[in-house]
Amino acid sequence: MSADDYDRFADDYEAENASSLLNAYYERPAVLDLAGDVRGRTILDAGCGSGPLAAELVTRGADVVGFDGSPAMIDLARRRLGEAVPLTVHDLTEPLPYDDETFDDVVASLVLHYLEDWDAPLAEIRRVLKPGGRLIASVNHPFAQVLNAPTEDYFATRLYDEDVELAGKPTVLTFWHRPLREVVRAVTDAGLSVRVIDEPAPSADTPADLLPPRIASGERSAFFCFLFVVAEKPAA
Helix, strand or coil, X not given: CCHHHHHHCHHHHHHHHHHCHHHHHHHHHHHHHHHCCCCCXXXXXXXXXXXXXXXXXXXXXXXXXXXXXCHHHHHHHHXXXXXXXXXXXXXXXXXXXXXXXXXXXXXXXXXXXXXXXCXXXXXXXXXXXXXXXXXXXXXXXXXXXXXXXXXXXXXXXXXXXXXXXXXXXXXXXXXXXXXXXXXXXXXXXXXCEEEEEECCCCCCCCCHHHCCHHHHCCCHHHCCCEEEEEEECCCC
């Protein structure tokens, strides 16, 4: 996916993100839970989109900076956040425009799976983290591809398309699949120590009408969606 794609459907993505099961009641609560108490922490929201995660982090007392590759998404984020959060249009595949050891945390919410190469972006994330700082990332769960594309090579890093609806409109999103071992390798090769790999359940606050019956019944095997990783930059 390119920034131009997100410019094209930014409003529809924002509408879907605001109230959907996967974003509002699963991915975002899980990231916030992993982040914990963020009061007084300086956080970079890498790939901030229209800013819902940044807004919640600010509400919880964090000092947040954000960027996204899509100008349209940054415009939406500025409308949401006002002057509270410095925002920049920037491509995660390019060197980050921040000084070394600036941030206590970097959150990368559903962004890395758009990239073929993680090595350079993760090296930059490590550079801007303070010693002891954390990367909190979420990506499409690699095991979902075993279910959705059983004839494909799970161990190959490969491009794939996914048909989704954004605000009721059919859209095709393009991602990079990588096996779990490549997720872990990229993080550790960047000099970060994996602290958590998580596969949480949807938020307990999820409205019942958003849950498919098998998930509502508590069948966790029916819910393969995102993988969450917390990794730490070693303390000096």
